[in-house]
Amino acid sequence: xxxxxxxxxxxxxxxxxxxxxxxxxxxxxxxxxxxxxxxxxxxxxxxxxxxxxxxxxxxxxxxxxxxxxxxxxxxxxxxxxxxxxxxxxxxxxxxxxxxxxxxxxxxxxxxxxxxxxxxxxxxxxxxxxxxxxxxxxxxxxxx
Numbered sequence: 001x002x003x004x005x006x007x008x009x010x011x012x013x014x015x016x017x018x019x020x021x022x023x024x025x026x027x028x029x030x031x032x033x034x035x036x037x038x039x040x041x042x043x044x045x046x047x048x049x050x051x052x053x054x055x056x057x058x059x060x061x062x063x064x065x066x067x068x069x070x071x072x073x074x075x076x077x078x079x080x081x082x083x084x085x086x087x088x089x090x091x092x093x094x095x096x097x098x099x100x101x102x103x104x105x106x107x108x109x110x111x112x113x114x115x116x117x118x119x120x121x122x123x124x125x126x127x128x129x130x131x132x133x134x135x136x137x138x139x140x141x142x143x
Contacts (some may be wrong), residue, residue, distance in 0.1 A: 007134070007136040007137040012070040014126075014130055015063070015141060016062070016066045019058075019062035020059070022059035023055070026054075036049040037049075041115065042118055047084075064083075066079055068087055069084045069137055085138055088135035093108060094124070094131075095125070097124075099120060099128075103116075103124075
């Protein structure tokens with residue numbers, strides 16, 4: 001299997017799964033944490049958990065990203081390629097911001113010690129891997 005296919009399948013699956021998790025969070029789930037307070041501190045570092053609109057907005061963005069990285073809409077390949085490149089760029093910026101300890105520039109208030117630790121260990125590496133795989137899928141598929 002070609003590397004762009006593997007990268008595309010990985011990116012699309014991961015982005016769609018993350019969209020699903022955000023929908024669940026928007027519906028009130030705290031998974032994988034025991035309660036909404038722990039969830040809030042680990043995910044956004046604010047006293048209250050993100051609301052349904054915020055969670056569902058992120059879910060929509062992730063779902064759209066999955067479609068774009070997957071080469072959709074096929075009838076508008078230039079739009080698909082531009083959108084997928086945007087997905088890769090946004091994920092790359094988010095990953096670099098987290099590693100540098102500056103996620104708060106992108107999401108004000110994201111500064112608790114727990115959030116920063118998780119950001120450097122989990123969130124930022126995931127964003128960088130997804131950004132890189134999305135870029136590989138996009139660039140190699142459209143050559």
